[in-house]
Amino acid sequence: MTEQPTLRDLTGARPFAQRHIGPDAVEQQTMLRALGYPDLDALMSAAVPKGIRLGETLGLRRAMSEAEASAVLRDLAARNDPGVAMIGLGYSPTITPAVIRRNVLEDPRWYTAYTPYQPEISQGRLEALLNFQTMIGDLAGLPTANASLLDEATAAAEAMTLARRAVRGNAAKPFVVDGGCLPQTLAVVRTRAEAMGIEIVEADLSAGLPEGDLCGALIAYPRADGGVGDPSDLIAAVHDRGAIAVVVADPLALCLLEAPGAMGADVVVGSSQRFGVPMFYGGPHAGFMAVRSGLERHLPGRLVGVSVDAEGRPAYRLALQTREQHIRRDRATSNICTAQVLLAVAAAMYAVYHGPEGLRAIATQVHRSAAVLAAGLRTGGVEVLADTFFDTVVAHVPGGADAVVAAARREGIHLRRVDADHVGVSTSEVTTPAHLETVWRAFGLDDLDLDAVDASTPDALPHGLLRTEPMLQHPVFGTHHSETEMLRYLKRLGDRDFALDRGMIPLGSCTMKLNATTEMEPISWPGFAELHPFVPAEDAIGMLTLIEQLEGWLAEVTGYAATSVQPNAGSQGELAGLLAIRGYHRSRGEASRDVCLIPSSAHGTNAASAVMAGMRVVVVAASDDGEVDLDDLRTKCAEHAEDLAAIMVTYPSTHGVYEHGITELCDVVHEAGGQVYVDGANLNALLGHAKPGEFGGDVSHLNLHKTFCIPHGGGGPGVGPVGVAEHLVPFLPSHPLAPLSRHREGVGTISAAPYGSAGILPISWAYVAMMGAEGLTEATSVAVLSANYVARRLADAYPILYAGDHDLVAHECILDLRDLTKRTGITVEDVAKRLIDYGFHAPTMSFPVAGTLMVEPTESEPLVELDRFCDAMLAIRAEIDAVAAGDVSAEDSPLRGAPHTMAALAGPWDRAYDRDRGAFPSGSHVDKYWPAVARIDQAYGDRNLVCACPPPDAFADA
Known part of the structure; x- marks a missing residue:
């Protein structure tokens, strides 16, 4: 007799992790059998070096359901009090046209797209x-x-x-x-x-x-x-x-x-x-x-x-x-x-929606509000510092700034306390006459007649500086002013692109995984979206609580003592981590330590960030199998024993392999007096199985837009938090206007806002909360499983450039096309463009090794999509073999003619292969993705640089 399930068993019976992870239990077993492993634990035990594996589960609370996470986030948003922000300082309330909010900011066609490195599908x-x-x-x-x-x-x-x-x-x-x-x-x-x-x-x-x-x-x-x-x-x-x-x-x-x-x-x-x-x-x-x-x-x-x-x-x-x-x-x-x-x-x-006249009208309203505000203050005897201004007024109220700011706050308006004697007020698109009257009352001016003040007040812009030249004259800014026209324009542009809503984006080192709707929804809620970064801490309790929880969770899963979410991109996280190391050495009287060792296979941003942190770059060689050459590392450490600051190392390596020597690498650098920076770009292969802060790292940046599900947004936004060991905590980023005093002291200010791109942190908060320790761990395991499944299916057609123990890769694999290119002339670019005809974005081309493709399937793609990709790659190999056999030249091959546009298919056809083979290589005519343009001439574009909207007749002539 089957045991009766309990109510607790049935509540949340389908956890979020099963929604996020693409292959279900049956599909996972199919993939495991192909690799020869009985279960995920066995696979990960074989792949991840024993010396770095965790002996316990992550210390996170139980996973929330989607409904629970949404409820908690709604409560956090409700604990914020955005009020009406008239603080200014570079941040203003604005009205996002609903057609743009819904069809750009909240549309997966726009937010799940990758950086347009494949321009034909961008x-x-x-x-x-x-x-x-x-x-x-x-x-x-x-x-x-x-x-x-x-x-x-x-x-x-x-x-x-x-x-x-x-x-x-x-x-x-x-x-x-x-x-x-x-x-x-x-x-x-x-x-x-x-x-x-x-x-x-x-x-x-x-x-x-x-x-x-x-x-x-x-x-x-x-x-x-x-x-x-x-x-x-x-x-x-x-x-x-x-x-x-x-x-x-x-x-x-x-x-x-x-x-x-x-x-x-x-x-x-x-x-x-x-x-x-x-x-x-x-x-x-x-x-x-x-x-x-x-x-x-x-x-x-x-x-x-x-x-x-x-x-x-x-x-x-x-x-x-x-x-x-x-x-x-x-x-x-x-x-x-x-x-x-x-x-x-x-x-x-x-700007397209409002057009030049609409923008002028908005700017005029903003300025007019400020001019009337200032005039009213002067009428009431309050000194205003500037005679000419656009939207910001600073009033002199000797000893009264705190009282004015407090009075306005009680009525729902946030003003800027400049100092004890001055208050700043900034107007915006949302400022109304009622807001001006409220501000006047906060200054103790209760009897002003707004209409009378308005009628007698001239503008406060310098007459000699008024704009006379035209702006936004291109037709695009004069065409789409009705919502119907705007909606269709956005739809038309979105249809020209390829994003995750269409199919798999198997980019190595970029982790294009599911960005769940439940994660995305909260960023538009007013409690998060309309909050000014410099409101008092007590008016941002919900956001500060979310930030503190997320920073704590990130510290737990990485093994570091603390994290900071201020860096608003991975590059800024790199800089913050290196500045922390620099600050630490200087605090110990070792300012001469300024050499940063960087493996030859590292991300290029590592070297650029090191230079920006005031360090000298010394390259460490890679061995033939792609790992850091430990002998060369020892030599470089000995050469720089007196001036070694750090090493930057990506783990798993940029070549997609778990290196056994990582703990030894950390020991060698530490013995030489340096610090270890573990680049978190590949954390999607570690989460739940190893912690960089425990296997030797002193500092890491993380890519929340990769491992933690913030979408790439067509090339941004990103978040690059930095995590540090205990001795580096005093050197985390600081900000002079941070709402909490403990965040005002540190190594320096990395980004404009105290918490960087705080508005998208609810996405990662929701991801961690809903996945929990078991879900995050399984996601890593399935990412590794998927990469190895793809590698195994394609290995006979495309050699796998690097592999670790048991011939396993980490979460990505590198397909080596160099010999095929040498024999046939078919390049990785040809393969990338041909994949468009099959309905795929290409893998990463020629990084970290020229002439290769780096594939990262992630944990979110189901087995049917993985097989569809592998089938496409195998079919492309057959087309390459036809070139190799002399059946067709490279120039006459559909590989060289790719991608195939609808215009090419419908027009004259003089190619050596038929139309169906060119445009429908998979055999399916259903849901075909059509690129908007054929292969683009990259060199022509650099020789003839045009970087503004061309006139419409340029397209008509073509």
Whole structure:
């Protein structure tokens, strides 16, 4: 007789882990049998070196159901009090048009896409990013803008390093920073400058440029105190001394104010947050940088350009410095390898939806609110510091700031306490007349007639700085102003892309797994989305509780003493970890320790980050099997016994293998006085089975946008928390405006907001909460199982470049095509493009080894999709064999003709193979994905750089 299940057995009988993990128990057994293992434990015991395996389960609470996790998150959101934020300081409430919120920020077509390294299947988001670049370039008055940076503060820091390298002979000269910049911007620039040995001169530039040499100057326009002055003379003075003029600007203000480029600025940086992107308690938001002609090749980050495809049509692609870090390593201009694509798309679509006249109307309303606010204060006898301003008013209330701020807070409005005698008030798109009256009451002004004040108040913009040149003249900004038109435009662009909602994205080292809807939903809730990062701690209790819990969970699963979520990308986590090591050595009187050992197989960002942390890079060789050469490591440690700071090592290795020598590596470096940085890029192969903080690591960054399910968003947002051992805890990132005093002391400020991209942390919180210890452990096991299953199925067709014990790989495998290329001329690019015809995104091409494909199936893909991918790869091998046998030339092969577009299929056909074979190689005509363009000419795009929206007739002519 079958035992009756209890109510507790039945409640939550289908845990979330079974939703997240693709292969069910039956499919797992099928895969295990193919590999010769009885169960997952046996597989992991064979794959993971015994010396690093955990002897106990992770110390996490039981897994929550989806309903339970949502309920807890709703309670946390309800414990926040966003109120009406009139704090300013670079963060403003905004209205996200519902059509953009629902069809971009909340649409998996946009948020589950990968970075557009395969441009043929990324034309939709590339066009959206080109819109962003065009928007920023127009507002800044400069010809070239990038496809976004991480935030305003780090964009300013990137501009500082650009100024050093752009003009010969300027590298050793100081960088002048306007004291009128936002405090978080000043803090990030100071941190970066100190690490890189750049001298900073801070001055009130409203009083003029200080004497002496300089490589560049950062000029606030408007200033943090709201004041707007003419920067033209200052820019001219910077140029007179042979330096670069950088202006940090508010793009909404630039809808009314003269463009900095028109006044001679070389570089303009800022944040596009107030273009329809929620405050998200500080992020994620798309920073930007625009440059004058001649500086394009110094731009950090990504740049979208226009090229042509094989059929002569204009086509978008990433241009110039894409993935520069993997090529130039320690000579890279920046360690930035990501962007804020999803948020840049939202900001660009905000401009498309409103158009130039709509943006001017919003900017005018914002300014008018500030002007009337200031006039009312003056009428009531309150001194206002600036006569000309855009949206921020600073009032002088001797000894009364606390009382004013408290009075406003009681009525649901957050103001900025500048100091005991001054209060800052910033208006925004959501400011209403009622808000102004509430603020006046907080200042003790109860009898003002708003209509009368409004009628008698002139604008407060400097008349000589009013914008006269047109902006956003491209037709895209004048076409989609009804919701019907906007909805269809977003749908059209989304259909041009390939994302996880269509099929598998088997990218090695990138972990494109399920981003569950239950994880994603909370980020739009007002309690999280509408929270200003500088509200008092008591008004952000829910968010701070979530952050503290998540940081604790991340410390537990990695074996570290503490973590910080401030770094808002993996690159920033690398920098934070290295700065922690640097700070530790300096605290011990060992500032001479500045050598960072980096294996030759490491991620390119490692070397770039080491340079940014003020370290010298020394490369450690890899052995023939891809592991770190321990003999070479010992030699390098002996050579640098007096100046060794750290080693950066990825585990499992960049080659997708669990190295046995990892504990010995850690011991060798520690004996030489160095610290061990374990890059957390491949944590998806360790979680629940090993902890880097226990097998020898002193510090790691984690990629929440990989292992912990924050979606890639087409190339951003990301979060790169840093975890450290006990002795490094005092050197975690700090922030001058952190709501909790314990977070104001540390190694320095890494990102603009105290907790980085806090708005997307509920995603990872939900993932860990719903998976629990057993779910996280099983996810790792199935990721390893899937990678080995794929490797076993494909090994006869494509040699597996590296493998560990028992011929097993970790969570990814490298397929070696070099011999096939040598014999047939068919390249990894040909295979990548042919996979599009089969309905797949390609694996990672030529990293970490040129001429190879790195495959990471993740734990989320079901067996049917794994087999579909393997079948496609085997069919492609048969097509390569046909070339090898001389049955067809490489040029006449469908591999070289791929990907096949609908236009090619419908038009004249003079290819050596039939249409069905070209366009329908899998035999299925159902749910066919059609790329928008044929293969793109990459070299043409770099020779003919176009990085703004081309005119529509360019497409008509094609």
